Amino acid sequence: MGQTARVSAVVWISAVSLAAWLWLLLCQGFFWRTDVRLPPREEPGRWPSVCVVVPARDEAAVLPASLPSLLAQDYPGRAEVFLVDDGSSDGTGELARELARRHGGLPLTVDSPGEPPAGWTGKLWAVRHGMALARACGPEYLLLTDADIAHAPDSLRELVAAAHTGGFDLVSQMARLRVESVWERLVVPAFVYFFAQLYPFRRIGRPGARTAAAAGGCVLLRTEAAGRARVPDSIRHAVIDDVALARAVRGSGGRIWLGLADRVDSVRPYPRLHDLWRMVSRSAYAQLRHSPALLLGTVLGIALVYLVPPLALLGGLALGSPAAALPGGLAWLVMTGTYVPMLRYYRQPPWLAPLLPFTAFLYLLMTVDSAVQHYRGRGAAWKGRTYARPDAVADEG
Structure with a gap:
């Protein structure tokens, strides 16, 4: 009974993850395409200053x-x-x-x-x-x-x-x-x-x-x-x-x-990873408007969209459940395919694309660290300055 419940949970979670990726693929402005460059242009008759x-x-x-x-x-x-x-x-x-x-x-x-x-x-x-x-x-x-x-x-x-x-x-x-x-x-x-x-x-x-x-x-x-x-x-x-x-x-x-x-x-x-970590974490919690609720939603969202597919595939195979492994594998495949154009834009090999869940996990940790640093009074720190939350500035004023 316990094994069946675990398999059923994995099937449902992996199916939701796959549905999320199909929505991202088709309904989120084709974000994964990299052909949005400077629009058509003509030289003006008089060049402005x-x-x-x-x-x-x-x-x-x-x-x-x-x-x-x-x-x-x-x-x-x-x-x-x-x-x-x-x-x-x-x-x-x-x-x-x-x-x-x-x-x-x-x-x-x-x-x-x-x-x-x-x-x-x-x-x-x-x-x-x-x-x-x-x-x-x-x-x-x-x-x-x-x-x-x-x-x-x-x-x-x-x-x-x-x-x-x-x-x-x-x-x-x-x-x-x-x-x-x-x-x-x-x-x-x-x-x-x-x-x-x-x-x-x-x-x-x-x-x-x-x-x-x-x-x-x-x-x-x-x-x-x-x-x-x-x-x-x-x-x-x-x-x-x-x-x-x-x-x-x-x-x-x-x-x-x-x-x-x-x-x-x-x-x-x-x-170094430390340099990139600081670049992301200094503003990640500000992006979430310093909201614990948005932070929790972001962590759960990253986990569902980026971490569930490989875990569901591996878990489904370990549990002997194709019904659990298949949606996870398909979601991971869609994820990988949407990442390849960006890797090409950056002139990087396509074999890096399946590693996106690992990178997303790093971003999850950076986002959580951004919140931790904020509550320690070191949020949004950059080059010797630390910035308070906007409403805190207003309150002080």
Whole structure:
């Protein structure tokens, strides 16, 4: 009787997992496809002016590989770069000036806003300062890009052409992250895969769509839309600032677009599991709005969708129950198939795809650790700063 009950439970759980994967495959905006790239574009008759804003805190290690690519932009209109040194202790600001002297190219201004006031994240305070400097030049567009992002020479003109042709107020590209170490190969493609599962790119670009997201490493923003959405002031406490920015622009009536990049790359290395763990765990609980209920639901959801299929297959075989093993095996097969396109995008071998349950288990642990660190007072910690939950900031105010 006990054996029958166990088999029946495995059959039902594996069947639910398979149903979840069939729904994800067909009904979640075809999130697994990687062909959402810059939309069709035509060069404008008059190239609008653009200011590039780069928030930078202790970025001396990556700046030589990224800043020269911005200075070397082949843009037919007026463009200049504003690098905001956010309290760096490694000489980031002086290095930026030296790189500009050495490489030439677009005009570069380096400035510092001082420490952020209560209720602001350091990055958004730096972005606010950079946008204020840029507005004095009257640009029609702002390119918000991180200090670790390297751009191909035509990146800016392609972004502007896409925004002009499509009538978009925000055009964002998910930079291709570095994938070289063993842990980067296991974790990084899955990071983008999970992001696309939460925010299917195809849905974001549709007029009237409710899904909104951006990738903070590369965001072209119409200056008028930024003012209408009151950014960054309206999102000043957001740890996941790119998604908050996209929601603010869409909420104020703007049109947005997000897709994968072809020649916009992150040069920041994450060679160890510890480095990747910190990258994910610092904001995972903020993504869940610091809700224990959402945390529990996420843990159960990851377990059902990613861990049950291989466990059901192995458990069904161990129990001698094809009825339990078959749904688990089919769910694992669908999971593997949907992950292969992202591995191809990252130029990784397809045999890594069946290892996705292991990577998902790592993400589950990172998410739980994010919550633990939050309740220990170390949540959302990054480069020497720790940010409180937004409602806690409001209460203190």
